Amino acid sequence: MHRSADDRLFRMTTGIFAALVLLLVVGIGFELWRQSLLSIEKFGFKFWTGRVWDPVSGEFGALPFIWGTLYSSLLALLLSTPIALGIAIYISELSPRMLRQPLSYMTELLAAIPSIVYGLWGVFILTPIVRKLELLTPAALRKFPLFSGPPLGVGMGTAAIILSIMVVPFTSSVAREILKNVPIAQREAAYALGATRWEAIKVAMGYGKTGIIGAVMLGLGRALGETIAVTMVIGNNPQISLSLFAPQYTMAAVIANEFTEAADELYLHALIEIGLLLFIITIIVNALSRLFIWSTKRRLVNIISIPPVVEEEKAA
Amino acid sequence: MSYSGRRKIVSAIAEALCAVAVILALLPLAMILFYVIKQGFTSLNWAFFTHMPKPVGEPGGGMANAIVGTLILIGLAATMAVPVGCICGIHLAEYPDSRFASVVRFAADVLNGVPSIVVGIFAFGLVVLPVKRFSAIAGGVALGMLMIPVVVRTTEELLRLVPTGLREAALALGATRARAVFTVIVPAALPGILTGILVATARIAGETAPLLFTALNNSYWSTNITQPIASLTVQVYTYANSPYDDWHRQAWAGAFLLVMITLTLSIIARLAVRGLERMNRP
Amino acid sequence: MMTTIEMERIATPVNREPAESGKGTSKISVQNFDFYYGPAKVLHSINLEIPDRRVTALIGPSGCGKSTFIRSINRMNDIIPNARAKGTITIDGRDIYAAGTDVVALRRRVGMVFQKSNPFPKSIYDNIAYGLRIGGMHNKRELNALVEKSLIRAALWDEVKDRLHEGAFTLSGGQQQRLCIARALAVDPEILLMDEPASALDPIATTKIEELIWDLKVNYTIVIVTHNMQQAARVSDRTAFFMLGRLVEYADTKTIFMNPKEKMTEDYVTGRFG
Numbered sequence: 001m002h003r004s005a006d007d008r009l010f011r012m013t014t015g016i017f018a019a020l021v022l023l024l025v026v027g028i029g030f031e032l033w034r035q036s037l038l039s040i041e042k043f044g045f046k047f048w049t050g051r052v053w054d055p056v057s058g059e060f061g062a063l064p065f066i067w068g069t070l071y072s073s074l075l076a077l078l079l080s081t082p083i084a085l086g087i088a089i090y091i092s093e094l095s096p097r098m099l100r101q102p103l104s105y106m107t108e109l110l111a112a113i114p115s116i117v118y119g120l121w122g123v124f125i126l127t128p129i130v131r132k133l134e135l136l137t138p139a140a141l142r143k144f145p146l147f148s149g150p151p152l153g154v155g156m157g158t159a160a161i162i163l164s165i166m167v168v169p170f171t172s173s174v175a176r177e178i179l180k181n182v183p184i185a186q187r188e189a190a191y192a193l194g195a196t197r198w199e200a201i202k203v204a205m206g207y208g209k210t211g212i213i214g215a216v217m218l219g220l221g222r223a224l225g226e227t228i229a230v231t232m233v234i235g236n237n238p239q240i241s242l243s244l245f246a247p248q249y250t251m252a253a254v255i256a257n258e259f260t261e262a263a264d265e266l267y268l269h270a271l272i273e274i275g276l277l278l279f280i281i282t283i284i285v286n287a288l289s290r291l292f293i294w295s296t297k298r299r300l301v302n303i304i305s306i307p308p309v310v311e312e313e314k315a316a
Numbered sequence: 317m318s319y320s321g322r323r324k325i326v327s328a329i330a331e332a333l334c335a336v337a338v339i340l341a342l343l344p345l346a347m348i349l350f351y352v353i354k355q356g357f358t359s360l361n362w363a364f365f366t367h368m369p370k371p372v373g374e375p376g377g378g379m380a381n382a383i384v385g386t387l388i389l390i391g392l393a394a395t396m397a398v399p400v401g402c403i404c405g406i407h408l409a410e411y412p413d414s415r416f417a418s419v420v421r422f423a424a425d426v427l428n429g430v431p432s433i434v435v436g437i438f439a440f441g442l443v444v445l446p447v448k449r450f451s452a453i454a455g456g457v458a459l460g461m462l463m464i465p466v467v468v469r470t471t472e473e474l475l476r477l478v479p480t481g482l483r484e485a486a487l488a489l490g491a492t493r494a495r496a497v498f499t500v501i502v503p504a505a506l507p508g509i510l511t512g513i514l515v516a517t518a519r520i521a522g523e524t525a526p527l528l529f530t531a532l533n534n535s536y537w538s539t540n541i542t543q544p545i546a547s548l549t550v551q552v553y554t555y556a557n558s559p560y561d562d563w564h565r566q567a568w569a570g571a572f573l574l575v576m577i578t579l580t581l582s583i584i585a586r587l588a589v590r591g592l593e594r595m596n597r598p
Numbered sequence: 599m600m601t602t603i604e605m606e607r608i609a610t611p612v613n614r615e616p617a618e619s620g621k622g623t624s625k626i627s628v629q630n631f632d633f634y635y636g637p638a639k640v641l642h643s644i645n646l647e648i649p650d651r652r653v654t655a656l657i658g659p660s661g662c663g664k665s666t667f668i669r670s671i672n673r674m675n676d677i678i679p680n681a682r683a684k685g686t687i688t689i690d691g692r693d694i695y696a697a698g699t700d701v702v703a704l705r706r707r708v709g710m711v712f713q714k715s716n717p718f719p720k721s722i723y724d725n726i727a728y729g730l731r732i733g734g735m736h737n738k739r740e741l742n743a744l745v746e747k748s749l750i751r752a753a754l755w756d757e758v759k760d761r762l763h764e765g766a767f768t769l770s771g772g773q774q775q776r777l778c779i780a781r782a783l784a785v786d787p788e789i790l791l792m793d794e795p796a797s798a799l800d801p802i803a804t805t806k807i808e809e810l811i812w813d814l815k816v817n818y819t820i821v822i823v824t825h826n827m828q829q830a831a832r833v834s835d836r837t838a839f840f841m842l843g844r845l846v847e848y849a850d851t852k853t854i855f856m857n858p859k860e861k862m863t864e865d866y867v868t869g870r871f872g
Contacts, residue, residue, distance in 0.1 A: 225433070
C-alpha cells in the first residue's frame with residue numbers, strides 16, 4: 001500500500017531519466033534527419049551517387065566521402081585484425097603469466113591516447129616516413145593503381161595505418177575476453193587427439209568464431225567514426241581512388257572541416273545529411289557487433305567447465 | 317621431414333607471429349609516447365600554463381585559456397551526464413528485467429557507438445542554432461552526451477554487484493525504496509561508480525571533433541559559458557594545422573598535457589578497479 | 599545384444615596389423631611415479647602394470663588422485679602450469695616421460711574420453727574427421743571410410759548415418775559421449791583412457807557405454823576411472839584402488855571386490871566410506 005506507492009514513484013522518477021537516454025538517441029536521429037531535409041529533398045538519392053562536391057556551385061555529391069570512409073575503414077581492418085587477434089592469442093594463451101597484466105594494460109593504453117595526439121604524431125612523424133616509403137617505391141610497383149600518384153606523404157595509406165593502430169585495442173580486448181571464456185574442455189579434446197598447441201588454439205578460435213567476428217565489427221565501428229586523426233593525414237581531397245598514395249576524404253572529415261564554413265543552409269544540410277548516413281551506418285555495425293558478441297558470450301558462459309582434476313585436487 | 321614434424325614447425329612459427337603482433341602494436345605506442353614526451357615536455361614552460369595565445373605569427377604565449385576551458389567543459393559535461401547517467405543506471409539496476417530496461421540498455425549502447433562528431437552535430441542543432449551562437453554550454457552538452465553511456469553502464473553493473481541481501485535488509489527495516497537505494501546500495505557501490513565517472517571523463521578530455529562547432533574556440537580568456545571557449549584539444553588541432561613552427565611546438569606541449577591527463581585518469585581508474593576487486597573478495 | 603555380423607565388424611582392427619604383443623601382457627608399466635601440483639605432492643610412488651587389451655579400472659574416493667594418474671598416461675597434465683612428474687611410465691617399453699618424447703605422437707597412440715562429453719561445435723562428421731585431418735589425411739574417400747568405421751566401433755553409426763553433417767550438439771548426452779569415443783577411436787590409438795565416461799549420463803546411456811567398453815577391449819587397452827563400483831565390477835578385468843594419492847591395492851577385479859587383501863579396500867568397496 002504505502003510501500004508500493006512509493007515504489008511506483010521511485011520507478012517512475014528514475015524511469016524518466018532512463019527515458020531521457022532513450023530520447024537522446026531517438027532525438028539525435030530525428031534532428032539529423034530534420035536538419036538535412038533541404039538536401040534530402042533537393043538531391044534525393046543522387047546525393048549518394050554524385051561524385052562532385054562543389055559548394056560554390058551548389059552541387060553536392062557525397063560518393064567520394066562514402067568511398068573514403070569505407071576504403072579507409074576496410075584497409076584499417078585488414079591491417080588491424082591479424083595484429084589484434086595475434087595479441088589476443090598471445091596474451092591469453094602463450095605469454096608467461098607475469099607478462100599478462102602489463103601487456104594487456106599497454107594494449108589498453110593505445111585506446112586511451114586522444115585522437116588529436118594520434119593526429120599530431122601522424123602529421124609530423126608518420127607522414128614524412130610514409131613519404132620516404134612512397135619515394136622508395138620501385139617503378140615496377142608504381143604502375144599498379146594501388147601505388148599510383150605523386151608521393152605526398154598524406155593520403156589513404158597513412159590514414160589506414162593510423163586508423164588500424166587506433167582500432168587494434170578494441171578488437172583485441174574483446175577477442176581476449178572471448179578466448180578466455182572458451183571452455184578448457186575444447187582445447188583438451190584437441191590435445192587428446194594429438195593436436196599441436198597452435199591447432200588447439202585454432203579449435204578455441206573456432207569455438208568463439210561468432211564473438212571474434214563481433215570483435216572485428218566493433219573495430220570497424222570505431223574506424224568508421226574516427227574524425228580528427230584521419231582528417232589530419234588523409235589529405236582531404238574529395239577524389240575516388242584506389243591508390244594508397246592519393247589524398248582522399250572521409251564523411252567524418254568533411255563534416256569537421258567544412259561545417260563552420262557552410263555559408264548557406266543547403267550546404268549545412270548537405271553536411272548534416274552525411275552525418276545522418278554516418279549515424280545510421282555506425283548504429284547498424286555496432287548493433288550487429290553487440291549481437292554477435294552477446295550471443296557467443298551467453299553460450300560460453302553456460303558451458304563453463306574446469307578440468308575435473310584441478311577441481312578434485314583443489315578440494316583435496 | 318615427417319608431417320608431424322612439419323605441423324610442429326607451423327605451430328612454432330604461428331606462435332612466433334603472435335608475439336610479433338604484440339611488438340607491432342606496442343611499437344607505435346612507444347613511438348607516440350616517445351615523441352609526445354620529447355617534443356612536448358621540452359616545450360612546456362611556465363608561460364604555457366599562464367599566458368594566453370599570442371596573435372598570429374608572434375612567438376611565445378601559452379594555452380592558459382585552453383586549459384581552463386577544458387576544465388570548464390568537463391565540468392559542464394559532468395554536471396549533465398552524472399545525474400542523468402547515474403539515475404538511469406539506478407533504474408536499470410533496480411528493474412533489470414523489464415522490456416523498457418532492455419530498450420534503454422540498447423539505446424545506451426547505441427549512444428556509445430555514435431561517432432563523436434555526429435553528437436556534435438546534434439548539440440549544434442540543439443544549443444547553437446536556436447540562439448545563433450556558439451557556446452561552452454553547447455560543447456558541454458556534446459561532451460556530456462558522450463559521457464552518459466559510460467556512466468550508465470558502470471553504474472548499472474556496479475549496483476548489480478551489491479548483494480541483494482543489503483537491499484532486503486534496508487527494506488525490511490522500513491526504508492522506502494528510494495531511501496534504501498540512495499542510503500545503502502549506492503554508497504556501497506560508490507567507489508565503482510566514481511571510477512566509472514573517471515573513465516568517462518578520461519574519454520571526453522581528449523575529444524576534439526564535437527567541440528569544433530559547438531564550443532568553437534576562443535583566443536582570449538573567457539569563462540563565460542554562453543560564449544565560445546578555448547579547449548586544449550581544439551587549440552592543439554588549430555596549432556597543428558598552422559604553418560608556424562612555434563605553434564607546432566606548443567601543439568606538442570598541449571598534446572603532452574592531454575596525454576598526461578588521460579593517462580593519469582586511466583591509471584587512477586585502473587588502480588581503483590584493482591582496489592575494488594580486492595575489497596569485494598571475501 | 600549385438601548381431602554376429604556387427605560383432606565381426608568390431609572384431610576387425612580399424613586400420614592396424616594384428617598386434618604382436620599377446621593379450622594380457624603388460625602394455626603400460628608405471629614405476630615409482632610421483633606427481634606434483636606446484637609444491638603439493640598428489641601422487642606417491644605409484645607402481646602398476648596395466649595389461650594389454652584388458653580393461654583396468656581405477657577406483658577410489660574423490661580427490662584420491664585417480665584422475666591425475668590417468669591424465670599422466672597421455673601427458674595431458676602437461677598443459678596445467680606448475681605440474682611436475684617424477685618416475686617413469688613406459689608404454690611398450692618406452693618411457694613417455696623421457697626427454698625428447700614426441701608428446702603429439704604419444705597422444706595419438708593414447709586416446710582419451712572425458713567425463714563431460716566435449717564435442718567440437720562442428721558436424722558429427724567433422725568431429726570424427728578432426729583427428730584424421732590434423733594427421734594429414736585429406737582424401738575424401740579415406741575419410742569417409744574411417745569415419746564410418748569409427749562410428750560403427752562406437753556403436754553410433756546406425757543412429758547417425760543419415761545425418762552425418764548435422765551439428766554434434768543435436769545429439770543427446772549419451773550419443774555425444776559415444777561420438778567422443780568414436781572421435782578418439784578414429785586416430786587408431788592402442789590405448790583408450792576413459793575418465794568417468796558415464797558419470798554424466800542416464801542409466802540407459804550408461805549401459806550402452808559399458809557394453810561398448812566390453813566390446814572394445816578386444817582391440818584396445820582400456821583404463822577407466824570410475825566412482826561407480828558396480829560399474830567397475832561389471833566392466834573391468836583388473837582394478838586398482840587409490841587413496842590419498844597412493845595405490846592401496848591392485849588385483850583382479852573379482853579379488854578386489856570379493857576378497858580384498860587390505861582393510862581400507864574392503865571398507866571402501868563395502869561402502870563404509872567414500
